[in-house]
Amino acid sequence: xxxxxxxxxxxxxxxxxxxxxxxxxxxxxxxxxxxxxxLRAIIRESSDIGIEALSxxxxxxxxxxxxxxxxxALMGLLLEYFTNEIDELDENRVCIRILGDKDGMxxxxxxxxxKAEERTKNNTGLKLNxxxxxxxxxxxxxxxxxxxxxAVRGEIRPGDITEQxxxxxLYTKGLPDVDLLIRTSGEMRLSNFLLYQCAYAEFVFPTxxxxxxxxxxxxxxxxxxxxRDRRFGGRKT
Ligand code: FPP
Numbered sequence: 001x002x003x004x005x006x007x008x009x010x011x012x013x014x015x016x017x018x019x020x021x022x023x024x025x026x027x028x029x030x031x032x033x034x035x036x037x038x039l040r041a042i043i044r045e046s047s048d049i050g051i052e053a054l055s056x057x058x059x060x061x062x063x064x065x066x067x068x069x070x071x072x073a074l075m076g077l078l079l080e081y082f083t084n085e086i087d088e089l090d091e092n093r094v095c096i097r098i099l100g101d102k103d104g105m106x107x108x109x110x111x112x113x114x115k116a117e118e119r120t121k122n123n124t125g126l127k128l129n130x131x132x133x134x135x136x137x138x139x140x141x142x143x144x145x146x147x148x149x150x151a152v153r154g155e156i157r158p159g160d161i162t163e164q165x166x167x168x169x170l171y172t173k174g175l176p177d178v179d180l181l182i183r184t185s186g187e188m189r190l191s192n193f194l195l196y197q198c199a200y201a202e203f204v205f206p207t208x209x210x211x212x213x214x215x216x217x218x219x220x221x222x223x224x225x226x227x228r229d230r231r232f233g234g235r236k237t
Contacts, residue, residue, distance in 0.1 A: 001049075001219045005226035007179030009053040010046065011194055011201070014039065016185030016209030023209070029073035034211035036077055040085070045215055046126055047092055053127040053175050055099065057193050061135035075109055078132065082112040086119065093125030099171040100134030127175060134171075136195040143169035172197050180225040184210045184217075202228045 014035055021031030039056065046054045059074060066074075089096065096116045105113065113132065146169045150156045156165070167173065178194055178201040186207040190198065204221045206213065229236070 001222055006049065006051065006222060007202075007225050008051070008176045009055065009178045009180075009197075010051055010222075011055040011057075011178045011181045011198065012042070013057045013181070013183035013187075013191065013193055014210040014213075015183055015187050017211060019185060020209040020211040028070055029077075031211060032070075032074055032077055036081060038211050038213050041215060042213070042218055043089075043094070043126070043128060044092075045218060047094060051126060053129065055129040055131065055172070055178065055194065055197075057131045057134070057191075059100075059132045059134070060192060061101075061104075061133055061138060062192070075106060079109050079112055082109075082116045086116050089116075089128070090120055090123065093123040094120060094128050095123040095125065096120045097127065097129045097171070099129050099131040099139070101138070102133070104133045129172065129175070131193065134193075136190075136192045139170055140166075140196060167196070170196060177201070180204065180221065182206065182221050184208055184213050200230070200232050202230065 017031035017035040018028050019031075020034060021028045024031075043054065058078065063074070064071060098113045098117060102110050102113050109132075143166055147156065147161050147165065151158060151161075172194070175197075178198045181190075181194075181198055181201045182204050183189070184206050186205060188203075188205050202225050204224050206217055206221060208217050
């Protein structure tokens with residue numbers, strides 16, 4: 001792996017848990033459970049190789065439309081994850097941030113998310129952002145609302161609403177833009193994930209299903225990023 005051209009911020013859409021479960025004749029909940037195992041290894045590796053920020057799409061605002069059994073399984077896994085993994089994450093100096101509307105989460109999960117953020121907020125290692133009950137359009141509308149309220153109160157003028165001012169009201173405030181977006185399972189969509197933050201991201205779409213996304217696949221995606229020619233709208237002479 002070429003470590004000289006690593007992305008600062010990697011975002012991952014962990015897609016394919018359902019198909020993996022079907023392929024292996026298992027219940028969908030077990031596909032998600034296997035997905036958590038894959039995620040554990042990717043978090044550890046990101047931390048080890050010095051990725052600054054890793055953003056994971058765990059549960060979108062649209063995922064509530066899934067069957068009650070699947071939603072319940074995902075909520076259970078989230079609670080389990082934030083209860084069982086927090087010690088190790090904290091020891092590894094991982095700083096957890098939740099992207100999304102925590103108030104719309106069931107009470108137990110909401111408390112666990114807040115506790116994880118609170119406990120790890122001063123950690124200086126990997127910035128681990130987990131998108132839960134997240135939708136990018138809702139995030140942008142929320143930012144616009146906050147800015148409008150500030151304007152109504154007379155704290156800012158419309159002319160103060162710059163790109164930076166908007167970025168500062170997003171859940172990702174203070175993080176670098178996404179450099180590399182990975183979506184597994186061969187789907188090639190953003191699905192309402194970090195639309196603003198991905199303006200200049202490089203996209204990689206491995207065909208492997210998320211539970212099978214191992215370190216070799218991760219390194220391949222990082223290598224693909226390293227070989228891209230990023231111009232940010234400019235021209236190289
Ligand atoms: C997409 O696969 C995956 C999800 C909707 C959930 C991702 C969640 C996890 C990996 C586990 C929970 C996360 C944490 C942080 C503990 P899909 O079900 O849409 O797959 P399919 O398209 O093959 O059906």
